[in-house]
Amino acid sequence: MPKISDARRDARRNQILExxxxxxxxxxxxxxxxxxxxAEAELSTGAVYGYFDGKRDLFAAVAKQVLGRRNADLxxxxxxxxxxxxxxxxxxxxxxxxxxxxxxxxxxxxxxxATVDPEMRDVVNAGVKVLGGAFRAALRRWFEVHPEHxxxxxxxxxxxxxxxxxxxxxxxxxxxxxxxxFDSRAYLDGARRILPH
Amino acid sequence: MPKISDARRDARRNQILExxxxxxxxxxxxxxxxxxxxAEAELSTGAVYGYFDGKRDLFAAVAKQVLGRRNADLxxxxxxxxxxxxxxxxxxxxxxxxxxxxxxxxxxxxxxxATVDPEMRDVVNAGVKVLGGAFRAALRRWFEVHPEHxxxxxxxxxxxxxxxxxxxxxxxxxxxxxxxxFDSRAYLDGARRILPH
DNA sequence: GTCTATAGCAAGATAGAC
DNA sequence: GTCTATCTTGCTATAGAC
Numbered sequence: 562m563p564k565i566s567d568a569r570r571d572a573r574r575n576q577i578l579e580x581x582x583x584x585x586x587x588x589x590x591x592x593x594x595x596x597x598x599x600a601e602a603e604l605s606t607g608a609v610y611g612y613f614d615g616k617r618d619l620f621a622a623v624a625k626q627v628l629g630r631r632n633a634d635l636x637x638x639x640x641x642x643x644x645x646x647x648x649x650x651x652x653x654x655x656x657x658x659x660x661x662x663x664x665x666x667x668x669x670x671x672x673x674x675a676t677v678d679p680e681m682r683d684v685v686n687a688g689v690k691v692l693g694g695a696f697r698a699a700l701r702r703w704f705e706v707h708p709e710h711x712x713x714x715x716x717x718x719x720x721x722x723x724x725x726x727x728x729x730x731x732x733x734x735x736x737x738x739x740x741x742x743f744d745s746r747a748y749l750d751g752a753r754r755i756l757p758h
Numbered sequence: 759m760p761k762i763s764d765a766r767r768d769a770r771r772n773q774i775l776e777x778x779x780x781x782x783x784x785x786x787x788x789x790x791x792x793x794x795x796x797a798e799a800e801l802s803t804g805a806v807y808g809y810f811d812g813k814r815d816l817f818a819a820v821a822k823q824v825l826g827r828r829n830a831d832l833x834x835x836x837x838x839x840x841x842x843x844x845x846x847x848x849x850x851x852x853x854x855x856x857x858x859x860x861x862x863x864x865x866x867x868x869x870x871x872a873t874v875d876p877e878m879r880d881v882v883n884a885g886v887k888v889l890g891g892a893f894r895a896a897l898r899r900w901f902e903v904h905p906e907h908x909x910x911x912x913x914x915x916x917x918x919x920x921x922x923x924x925x926x927x928x929x930x931x932x933x934x935x936x937x938x939x940f941d942s943r944a945y946l947d948g949a950r951r952i953l954p955h
Numbered sequence: 956g957t958c959t960a961t962a963g964c965a966a967g968a969t970a971g972a973c
Numbered sequence: 974g975t976c977t978a979t980c981t982t983g984c985t986a987t988a989g990a991c
Binding site: 588589591592666669670671672673674675676677678682685686689721722723724725726727728729730731732733735736738739740741744747748750751752754755756757 | 785786788789863866867868869870871872873874879882883886918919920921922923924925926927928929930932933935936937938941944945947948949951952953954
């Protein structure tokens, strides 16, 4: 039986998660000390360790939350109205990050960490799998309405397009986080030009 | 005046770089200690610090070498014969990494580090700039031969395609390094299908 | 130029009071 | 549940012999 209400516990947990997200985005996961996360959350060591096992656990939780929100965007947008075109699918997901003010460097840091940490790798794989499913479903619906772009059927067309469309999204994230003078409109224009429409 | 010949010095330097590349790829830049790099190179602390200022300097040098080789591949392939189609441009660069046996996780780690380390960020920006120039030149030549895909001229068509084509390459690198059961052929097939040809 | 040994520091996590 | 104080570990980089 918890000493404080579940609602209050959840609020604290969220307070810590949001502070961690800010801190990690600012200085990077690797270069952020627990002391900095704790200061950002305006709590004390003991309090934070009461909610999370440590720095890795905290980063994994932040990542899961972020990936979950991206997926929710796409599912919501695909559910109502006419199915979005491939380029629009990409824009929905990327716009979600922008409107949320998500620092895309955080995702690139997650990728880097996932290359050597199996726990993080699992988080990334799970995120890509879920998001990929949402991509596939949205594309399939669009190809059903546009059979002229799907000679072998909507299923096959969607299946073929998913990896490379996600790749274009990952490329956007990378370039946006990394390149001086990245032009997101030009990138999306280029994508629109080659994607079926 | 060097106490040992330049050739010998270069060989030592390369020995260290290759050891560092192996060590970083295996455990990740962040999680590799200098002691491990030194053991891999079969040298001693003092010897390694005689050639590099420290771990960061070493990683930057490894990254520059790798990016330089990728660029050389593309320049060489574009120079002779008929200009490669967009999908082929992508394949040339990605095949180069495979034939070299480069562990793509190394690049993803570089990206992660570059989000927080200005020196690494400069390395990545310089690499993308050079490689982007090679992409642009190759695409321009192809569009000149295929004006039906370039209504506004070869220059504009190439300019528009470069960011998203590089993005597809970055997506490939990410997925290849990260996803369980990544199918590189399926990815490239999907790319070929949407790219002009 | 290369070696061994170690100084010196940063930071993740814990112990115990309240 | 939350706080302060601190313990412990691991690692980068240097100093000095050969």
